Amino acid sequence: MASASASHSDARFGLDRRVTLLGPLPLDCGAALAPVEIAYETYGSLNADKSNAVLICHALTGDQYVASSHPITGKPGWWMRLVGTGKPVDPARDFIICANVIGSCMGSSGPATVNPATGTPWGMDFPVLSIADMVRAQALLFDYLGIGTLAAVIGGSMGGMQALSWPVLYPDRVRAALVIASTARHSAQNIAFHEVGRQAIMADPRWRKGAYYADGDVPASGLAVARMAAHITYLSEAGLTEKFGRRLQARDGAAGADCDGSSFGFDADFQIQSYLRHQGISFVDRFDANSYLYITRAMDYYDLAQPHDGVLARAFMGTKTRFCLISFDTDWLYPTAESRRIVHALNAAGAEASFVELSSPFGHDAFLLECPEMNRIVDGFLRAGANR
Numbered sequence: 001m002a003s004a005s006a007s008h009s010d011a012r013f014g015l016d017r018r019v020t021l022l023g024p025l026p027l028d029c030g031a032a033l034a035p036v037e038i039a040y041e042t043y044g045s046l047n048a049d050k051s052n053a054v055l056i057c058h059a060l061t062g063d064q065y066v067a068s069s070h071p072i073t074g075k076p077g078w079w080m081r082l083v084g085t086g087k088p089v090d091p092a093r094d095f096i097i098c099a100n101v102i103g104s105c106m107g108s109s110g111p112a113t114v115n116p117a118t119g120t121p122w123g124m125d126f127p128v129l130s131i132a133d134m135v136r137a138q139a140l141l142f143d144y145l146g147i148g149t150l151a152a153v154i155g156g157s158m159g160g161m162q163a164l165s166w167p168v169l170y171p172d173r174v175r176a177a178l179v180i181a182s183t184a185r186h187s188a189q190n191i192a193f194h195e196v197g198r199q200a201i202m203a204d205p206r207w208r209k210g211a212y213y214a215d216g217d218v219p220a221s222g223l224a225v226a227r228m229a230a231h232i233t234y235l236s237e238a239g240l241t242e243k244f245g246r247r248l249q250a251r252d253g254a255a256g257a258d259c260d261g262s263s264f265g266f267d268a269d270f271q272i273q274s275y276l277r278h279q280g281i282s283f284v285d286r287f288d289a290n291s292y293l294y295i296t297r298a299m300d301y302y303d304l305a306q307p308h309d310g311v312l313a314r315a316f317m318g319t320k321t322r323f324c325l326i327s328f329d330t331d332w333l334y335p336t337a338e339s340r341r342i343v344h345a346l347n348a349a350g351a352e353a354s355f356v357e358l359s360s361p362f363g364h365d366a367f368l369l370e371c372p373e374m375n376r377i378v379d380g381f382l383r384a385g386a387n388r
């Protein structure tokens, strides 16, 4: 087992854990990360035969606070609709783990954490990351926790990429994978939107090649614009029309200002403008611009078929994992066709796979919103596994 030091000495299980694993963690880029810091939350208890561990993987700007309030925003956990007592993922039955991905900014190793070689934040010296690296770091955490096999791994969006990667990287360590609103590769359109965001960050004079940690003067404008562009892709046209239409925004100062706090006559005239500005500005309070650069690049390079000569089925060949895929009909970021492509590949590989397309007006972010059908499917899929 990997040597480690935990921030909560001998208590490995509980809320708000942070562990420093000595590693090294070999990365796809050829470098290695050592030590590896992982911040994670757990809910419930590990049973005697260690067979009830359920890993929840978070999306691009998510975090480990899946079912507990966010320490910065104070908002409730991002998947409390799915995780909690009486919910499909239930701490009374499951031992639930959610870890902040490496590269992110909520306690796990990332550009904002300290590079042991220099004693200062890594910034752009942080090594290039892949989705597989994030998964390998999670596996390191499970080694530390003494958990060999996961009952299930569940994720939406980038969390779904990790859930899909788990059986590929660790075919003997995961019994079931639930992949929601996700993909097996990033499309040209996905990459294009991310590139707009990255350019917005790097064009911000405060970005300073990523070396902005010392004085705390962060590239807020660039990061806010990146979030605004990305947020559009998480919604649907019908949803936007229903919510805002062409309605004008009542002027109340803050909502009229742009991301620098000034308006220069270009106020947020329409409600949708004001809403997007709010999403951009509030994002800056809880996320790091360099993490955004690193994680979006990891998503862009993600292509499960690439190491298998472009044949996705080969990635899953021989897997014993059960799969369930869920897509949403208004998700144009990771559309239903992509989930179907994955299911065909799983079928061709002889894997057990089920698939449901759900109807929702909310686009990609539907997986984060109230959806009783999604809950029923997750519950049924997890319980079917428990009954075997």
Ligand SMILES: CC(=O)SCCNC(=O)CCNC(=O)[C@H](O)C(C)(C)COP(=O)(O)OP(=O)(O)OC[C@H]1O[C@@H](n2cnc3c(N)ncnc32)[C@H](O)[C@@H]1OP(=O)(O)O
Pocket: 058, 059, 060, 061, 062, 063, 078, 156, 159, 249, 255, 271, 272, 274, 275, 276, 278, 282, 365, 368, 369
């Ligand atoms: C797994 C993970 O990825 S975790 C990370 C996911 N979390 C996020 O991405 C957080 C930001 N994203 C969101 O808020 C997403 O829209 C969702 C899906 C999570 C929430 O959706 P909804 O509940 O429908 O919230 P909605 O999109 O309407 O946003 C509400 C916010 O917009 C604000 N808002 C609404 N209309 C306007 C407007 N016209 N002008 C300004 N602000 C507005 C609300 O006041 C509210 O602000 P608050 O969040 O500071 O309280």
Ligand SMILES: N[C@@H](CCO)C(=O)O
Pocket: 059, 060, 061, 062, 157, 158, 234, 365
């Ligand atoms: N809105 C979610 C989904 C993105 O894929 C997030 O910000 O992480």
